[in-house]
Amino acid sequence: MKWTGRFRNYSAAALRKDLISGCIVGIVAIPLGMAFAIASGVKPEYGLYTTIIAGILISLLGGSRFQIGGPTGAFIPILLAIVLQYGYENLLIAGFLAGIFLVLMGLLRLGTLIKFIPRPVTIGFTAGIAVTIFSGQIGNFLGLTGMKRHEYFHENMKEIALQFHTLNVYSLLTAALCLAALLLTPKFLPRIPGSLVGILVSTLAAAWLFPGKVTTIGSAYGAIPGGLPSLHPLTLSWDNVVPMLQPALIIALLGSIESLLSAVVADGMTGTRHNSNRELIGQGLANMAAPLFGGIPATGAIARTATNIKNGAVSPFSGIIHGVVVLLIVALLAPYASNIPLASMAPILMVVAWNMSERKAFAHMLKTRTGDTLVLLVTFLLTVFTTLTTAVEVGLVLAVVLFVKRMGELLTVDKVLPDLASGKDKVQPHMVTQDHDCPQVSIFTVDGPLFFGASQAFDRVASQIEGGLLRVVLIRMGKVPFMDTTGEANFAALIKRLHQAGITVVVSGLRAQPHKLMEKTGCYGMIGEANFFENTGEALTHALALLNADSCRGCRHFAFRECTGLCGAEPERKPLPELAGTRVRDGQVPV
Numbered sequence: 296m297k298w299t300g301r302f303r304n305y306s307a308a309a310l311r312k313d314l315i316s317g318c319i320v321g322i323v324a325i326p327l328g329m330a331f332a333i334a335s336g337v338k339p340e341y342g343l344y345t346t347i348i349a350g351i352l353i354s355l356l357g358g359s360r361f362q363i364g365g366p367t368g369a370f371i372p373i374l375l376a377i378v379l380q381y382g383y384e385n386l387l388i389a390g391f392l393a394g395i396f397l398v399l400m401g402l403l404r405l406g407t408l409i410k411f412i413p414r415p416v417t418i419g420f421t422a423g424i425a426v427t428i429f430s431g432q433i434g435n436f437l438g439l440t441g442m443k444r445h446e447y448f449h450e451n452m453k454e455i456a457l458q459f460h461t462l463n464v465y466s467l468l469t470a471a472l473c474l475a476a477l478l479l480t481p482k483f484l485p486r487i488p489g490s491l492v493g494i495l496v497s498t499l500a501a502a503w504l505f506p507g508k509v510t511t512i513g514s515a516y517g518a519i520p521g522g523l524p525s526l527h528p529l530t531l532s533w534d535n536v537v538p539m540l541q542p543a544l545i546i547a548l549l550g551s552i553e554s555l556l557s558a559v560v561a562d563g564m565t566g567t568r569h570n571s572n573r574e575l576i577g578q579g580l581a582n583m584a585a586p587l588f589g590g591i592p593a594t595g596a597i598a599r600t601a602t603n604i605k606n607g608a609v610s611p612f613s614g615i616i617h618g619v620v621v622l623l624i625v626a627l628l629a630p631y632a633s634n635i636p637l638a639s640m641a642p643i644l645m646v647v648a649w650n651m652s653e654r655k656a657f658a659h660m661l662k663t664r665t666g667d668t669l670v671l672l673v674t675f676l677l678t679v680f681t682t683l684t685t686a687v688e689v690g691l692v693l694a695v696v697l698f699v700k701r702m703g704e705l706l707t708v709d710k711v712l713p714d715l716a717s718g719k720d721k722v723q724p725h726m727v728t729q730d731h732d733c734p735q736v737s738i739f740t741v742d743g744p745l746f747f748g749a750s751q752a753f754d755r756v757a758s759q760i761e762g763g764l765l766r767v768v769l770i771r772m773g774k775v776p777f778m779d780t781t782g783e784a785n786f787a788a789l790i791k792r793l794h795q796a797g798i799t800v801v802v803s804g805l806r807a808q809p810h811k812l813m814e815k816t817g818c819y820g821m822i823g824e825a826n827f828f829e830n831t832g833e834a835l836t837h838a839l840a841l842l843n844a845d846s847c848r849g850c851r852h853f854a855f856r857e858c859t860g861l862c863g864a865e866p867e868r869k870p871l872p873e874l875a876g877t878r879v880r881d882g883q884v885p886v
Contacts, residue, residue, distance in 0.1 A: 309609040316606035317616025323488040331366040336378035344524040349581040349593035354614025357577030358570030359558040363599040387586035392543035397579030406571025415670040416690040423678025425652035435641035438466020465508040466638040473497035474642035497639040513633030521629040524588040550594040557595030666697040699748035706743030733854035734764040742774040745782030753789040767838040773804025803834035
């Protein structure tokens with residue numbers, strides 16, 4: 296049997312591989328789904344329902360062949376904050392609205408825009424989320440009682456300090472046993488999920504060695520109901536929807552980033568290529584469906600996607616099978632999960648936080664000591680101590696400001712003259728000295744984009760061309776790839792200033808985009824079509840024809856080959872100082 300599209304060349308052998316990988320990922324997803332739900336402030340079964348509904352739909356409708364969807368650690372701080380501020384029912388509304396946003400992003404083909412989010416921002420908030428998840432599990436790890444959940448990191452740390460006297464040694468032992476299993480299983484039993492081993496071993500140990508001494512899922516949240524998830528209608532009134540628009544947008548943005556990053560990881564591992572816009576639509580539809588059954592927001596899970604691939608997945612069937620496996624286990628064995636100690640869930644989330652922390656990339660970026668380091672630290676600290684919304688907004692704004700500053704610094708405007716000794720008469724900045732500079736013609740090379748971030752570039756040029764015998768300014772623009780309206784306005788202001796001083800402006804090498812813009816604004820006509828040339832040689836010939844011959848007589852600068860005939864004398868044969876007047880930065884002469 297042959298299928299097309301994502302199921303091209305699908306066969307019975309491929310189905311067997313998908314069954315194996317789907318079953319393994321499904322078993323891995325069960326403890327994670329419950330743990331993520333509990334950490335997000337909702338009942339554990341809602342995490343399982345999300346794994347089932349969203350997991351199946353993301354694989355069925357998404358744009359990646361290997362993507363595994365479900366609740367993830369990245370959402371924990373956002374979802375917990377929404378639950379604490381608005382309640383569980385409004386969280387479902389926010390998730391539904393986030394699904395709509397994701398579908399719209401996909402339909403508007405915004406999937407490719409996600410790649411433009413700066414890496415320091417993504418690493419910063421990912422590391423911040425990891426710290427939030429890790430710190431949020433300290434209380435369960437130690438078995439502290441009377442703990443109140445707070446939205447902010449410092450408040451939760453204060454709560455741990457206040458309740459530290461309630462430390463439960465039995466919970467600590469249970470958590471330590473689970474953590475040991477998590478760390479040792481990959482070394483000795485690499486084919487078996489460490490989270491499953493950790494939960495089984497620690498749960499059995501707690502039940503046999505110290506029954507009733509540790510808090511379990513059942514004692515904290517009630518028994519997990521078996522059977523299929525029931526329909527959970529939403530109250531989508533205007534009053535309920537409006538307050539949830541901003542949280543929904545944050546969920547959608549983070550979900551899109553996480554899902555597309557996961558899809559990129561899958562592409563790298565398999566040599567395939569995902570469809571980013573289709574992935575966003577699939578993610579959106581899944582997030583619209585999950586709340587209708589009580590599920591929380593979901594996205595692509597990098598660790599589970601990697602597990603899916605490593606276990607031989609061939610097609611999206613593995614993701615569908617993973618959701619079906621979770622459904623069957625919930626329907627048949629859900630009541631037994633109520634006996635799992637909360638202390639057993641804590642190490643799982645702590646390990647998840649450690650793995651997602653991007654610690655190596657974080658440390659590497661810190662060592663660079665650049666503007667990106669500042670963006671990284673600001674985003675990280677704001678994620679930990681304020682909200683993810685604030686962190687991402689400030690991080691993006693700061694990254695844009697630094698980008699504009701860097702681009703502005705790339706623009707150089709250098710005064711140049713031909714290097715007659717080279718034989719090719721190439722213009723060079725170092726040829727301009729106090730004793731070697733034409734009084735009537737000034738040549739400037741503009742290198743870099745002319746945009747709002749480089750608004751001061753021509754101010755420095757104007758300061759050098761006032762007064763004296765100057766008649767022509769030749770501006771070489773072959774290295775200006777882009778000009779915005781602010782750059783054009785600054786350029787036009789320079790032209791007007793020169794014209795008012797009776798100076799002719801000649802331009803060479805003007806590229807297509809600046810050309811079109813200057814025609815639209817009238818700057819091209821102000822300069823005059825006769826003063827535009829393809830190359831510097833033609834432009835210079837035109838400029839020299841505009842010289843005042845009387846002013847050339849007796850001049851000893853000899854800036855051009857034509858000067859010998861114009862001034863009626865031979866130049867003195869003395870070497871020019873090669874680096875006189877060079878600028879300190881980048882070895883360029885001052886403008």
